[in-house]
Amino acid sequence: CKGGKREADLALLKQNGIVLSHTAQAETTHRSFRSLYAVGEKLGSGGFSVVRKCIKRSTKEEFAVKIVSRKGLSEDAANDFREEVSILRMLDCPYIVKCYDFFEEEEYFYMVEEFLEGGELFDRIAAKKVYNENEARDLVVQLLKAVKYCHDKNIVHRDLKPENLLMAHMKDDSGIKLADFGFATLTKGKHLDDDCGTLDYCAPEILGGEP
DSSP: OGGGGGGHHHHHHTTTTOOOHHHHHHTTTTHHHHHHHEEEEEEEEOEEEEEEEEETTTTTEEEEEEEEETTTHHHHHHHEEEEHHHHTTOOOOTOOOOEEEEEESEEEEEEEEETTTEEEHHHHHHHSSOOOHHHHHHHHHHHHHHHHHHHHTTTTTOOOOOOGEEEESSSEEEEEEEEOOOOOEEOSSOOOOOOSSSSTTSOHHHHOOOO
């Protein structure tokens, strides 16, 4: 659903000082992911990707890395992932997961992100069974600040849901960060009408095909 808008999105990225694909590849020509990071435990997985904990060898800092297999991955899907990385690199907000590094290698893409030990908000809600009003209010305020920050930069996330809100800590329920910008796109005030997102959470306007 994003293919028809890619040229416009790339133009907007360039206007914001972000250049895709060839630049990203050039940056990693003389280094490899595994030479700089040690891979650890599995944190999650998807159709073509797996998320693992990793440690930067030089500093011993902990990160999360999204590893995307290029085997069977279409060029459109590869470009979508490059776009996701480029959008994340534009963002610097305390309520949005940070992207620290990107490697485009022969067999895999590696996107190194902030490691958040608390896991998904969805799992936290299920474990707690109920959030009181104060807790819910604090979470929503952070979410709205993240959304406003994105919109101020002409970025729309398009897949807001508890699974894409990560908890900063295991025992603290107050800190969340917005993650997974796979459906995110750039817009210059124009209306969007793409059919995308997660069915259980998408707005009625999307189902009705409204802009």
